[in-house]
Amino acid sequence: MVAAVISSPIAASEPRTTRSTNRVRTPRVLRRVGVAALAVTLLAGAAAPATAAARPDRPELQAAIQSIVDQGFAGTQMRVRDQRGEWVGSAGVSKLGEPAKPATYGRFRVGSATKAFTATVALQLVAAGQVGLDTPAADYLPGYGLDRRITVRMLLQHTSGLFNFTGEFYPDRFEPGIPVTGEEWVDNRFHVYPPAELARFALAKPTRFEPGTGWSYANTNYVLIRLLIEKVTGHSYVDEVKRRILWPLKLWGTEAPELWSTEILGPHAHGYYRYEDASGQKQTVDVSRQNPSWLSNGGDMISTTQDLSTFLAALLGGKLLPAPLLAQMLTPYPTSGYGFGLTMMAMGPSCGGTLVAISGFINGYGQLTYSTLDGRKTLSASVTTGDKDVDLIPEGAKAVQKLLKAEFCTG
Incomplete structure (x- = not known):
């Protein structure tokens, strides 16, 4: 649903919160989809040839992704780029009831990895002198009644204290937001939520804390950044992402969807959502088609492992931002590990040192993309949920641990 920030190492196709008091026991159904309540969100060199095929000399990687399916996920695909070249593989099924594996060039919903694209566009506006990081956000969005103490930086780093429109976790309770x-949610999964509507809904709620005095993950922050981008540029957010990132990097498999979009075009694995109906019976529904405007640019993008690897490597390689702003983007808030739209993970010298992660979850789909700081080694994987009850907190943690160990750790 949102990126599930995991601070410890546990979250263009080829052929064309916390304040540290933010821990609370939540119902199992919320824990499965509300991975945003975790410690921090499940989180370029030249692109490898688009025709690269799975290589037979990486059994540890194939075993790692097979273990994900063995834990109850429907399917997974993964791409690794390192000094040994490029490896791609998949396991499980693309669609329940059919034998085909997920396509290694397939598209999927990326969840909160979307925030890294949003943050990059915002920082490009900072580089151009059109936006100030420490300027009150209210100066760019005068019609929303924003507290003038809330700066653009606070929105990007989740330190504004604003209510999360997808629901807010307090020490003693969960306060629901939109369904x-x-x-x-199943009955309303095609509902259209305009970004301004989401922002106003959240701004009508009490704040968690005084601006700048804590950290709490809130999709509201990034919807406001979207509105700010549109106000400053005079163009739609979708057009700005295309013009500034997708087209220059030739990310032809990546889409920032329009407000009415419900489809994943092209080859893709099906994602499923498991829930209890009014009679208490478990149901499984295919949610590959849904309107992701319920997350807006907090998690609505569609991409591929190839494109996410290319984007993160290009970002870290200095192709999208000047070095001083990239350094600020990569500077985490002390208690969260979260920078601007991405997570920093200290892994130790035997596991690649510091890793940068963009990861996320939206009903039916989860993805994680990791890179070393120099962008030379990347791992990008997508998972789909199926008809098994999989608790994403412990099971997702185990899956990520295996992937990181297989690729980044030695000895």
Whole structure:
């Protein structure tokens, strides 16, 4: 549903919160989809040839992705780029009831990895002198009644204290936002949520804390950044992402969807959502088609492992931002590990040192993309949920641990 920030190492196709008090026991259904309540969100060199095929000399990687399926996920695909070249593989099924594996060049919903694209566009505006990081966001969005203490930097780093429109976790309770779980979400999964509507909904709620005094992951922050980008440029957010990132990097398999979009075009694995209906019976529904405007640019993009690897490597390689702004983007808030739209993970010298992660979850789909700081070694994987009850907190953690160990760790 949102990126599930995991601070410890546990979250163009080829052929064309916390304040540290933010821990609370939540119902199982919310824990499965509300991975955003975790410690921090499940989180270029030249692109490898688009025709690269799975190589037979990486059995540890194939075993790692097979273990994900063995834990109850429907399917997974993964791409690794390192000094040994490029490896791609998949396991499980693309669609329940059919034998075909997920396509290694397939598209999928990326969840909160979308925030890294949004943050990059915002920082490009900072580089151009059109936006100030420490300027009150209200100066760019005068019609929303924003507290003038909230700066652009606070929105990018989740330190504004604003209510999360997808629901807010407090020390003693969960305060629902718009419908994001259960039968209510299933029945409303094609509903269109304009970004301004989401922002106003959240701004009508009490804040978690005074601006700048804590950290709490909130999709509201990034919807406001979207509105700010549109106000400053005079263009739609979708057009700005295309013009500034997707087209220059030739990310032909990546889409920032329009407000009415419900489809994943091209080859893709099906994602499923498991819930209890009004009678208490478990149901499984195919949610490959849904309107992701319920997350807006907090998690609505569609991409491929190839494109996400290319984007992250290009970002870290200095192709999208000047070095001083990239350094600020990569500077995490102390208690969260979160920079601007991405997560920094200290892995130790035997596991690649510091890794940069863009990862996320949206009902039916999860993905994680990791890179070393120099962008020379990347791992990008996507998973789909199926008809098994998989608790994403412990099972997702185990899956990520295996992937990181297989690719980044030695000895």
